[in-house]
Amino acid sequence: MSAGTKLQAAVQRYLKERRQLGFELRAPATELMRFARFADARGHEGPLTRELQLEWAREHVFRTSTVTAARRIEILRPFVAYYRQFEVNTEVLPTHVLGRGHRRLAPHIFTNKEILQLLEHAERLAPSGGLRPLTYRTLFGLLAAAGLRLSEALKLCVGDVDLNGATITVRQTKFHKSRCLPIHASVVRALTEYRRMRDRYANPDPGASFFVSHTGDSLPANTVETVFNRLRSGLGWRARGDHANPRLHDLRHTMAVRRVQLWHEMGVSVDHAMFWLCTYLGHSRITDTYWYLTGVPELMDIIGAQFERFALAGGGDE
Helix, strand or coil: CCCCCCHHHHHHHHHHHHHHCCCCCHHHHHHHHHHHHHHHHCCCCCCCCHHHHHHHHHCCCCCCHHHHHHHHHHHHHHHHHHHCCCCCCCCCCCCCECECCCCCCCCCCCCHHHHHHHHHHHHCCCCCCCHHHHHHHHHHHHHHHHCCCHHHHHCCEHHHEECCCCEEEECCCCCCCCEEEECCHHHHHHHHHHHHHHCCCCCCCCCCECCECCCCCECCHHHHHHHHHHHHHHHCCCCCCCCCCCCCCHHHHHHHHHHHHHHHHHCCCHHHHHHHHHHHHCCCCHHHHHCCCCCCHHHHHHHHHHHHHHHHCCCCCC
């Protein structure tokens, strides 16, 4: 490999070789190409230097800069090690040169008022009375109620939504598993209303996408994120977590936290119920489910009151 070889070509070769070994590398592929474009734009040639890698890792990061930058280095290191076989003076940075990239950042746990605001503003999207506002209102409502990943909701087909049986089937998700989820009667009503409108614009066949645009096409995830971000800006919410702004994915965190809160209020054994929640969310390990929980004031008040009653009743005596 000559010193003048463009880095983007090297990244493409690296990704091809890794995928032939069975690695998907979807998110890393995006970040590595960003790094390559960053280096090429600066006219970089030859070995990859420590300074170049750190400059890219720290570019355009703000409130969560240390975590974001550290994650970028974690993604970059395997490629840099690969690249060193062609440019022997390439520097491979230490694993945690910018700290750990997988520290837990507290999510924004939505209040009921905020969720209602989101649904109301989605319903006001243009064109008034058309499919688009109903699509986003229903989609955001389903994410909040069922705790689905956005990708799972957008992959739902018409045949996956059983309105008579009050279930939705989520197929081949993050961990290559499928699951059938019961849904509340209020969710069924919302999905039924959407289905009636949707079928006027799009293919009603069982294999067709359930959530569609006003043209009847599938909704891209980045389009949904853009709409959410615009609504969020208009609502003027202030983040209560460690991220710069409330995220659409925080609806999934919110569903998990509110469900545990409800179980505490009902006196359900949370230790046992967590396995139900693990299955419902599509996690392969119970630790992944606990990762979603955040000690919001409402939940901590309930737990604190329960512990106080336990202590006063002499529950701690041998």
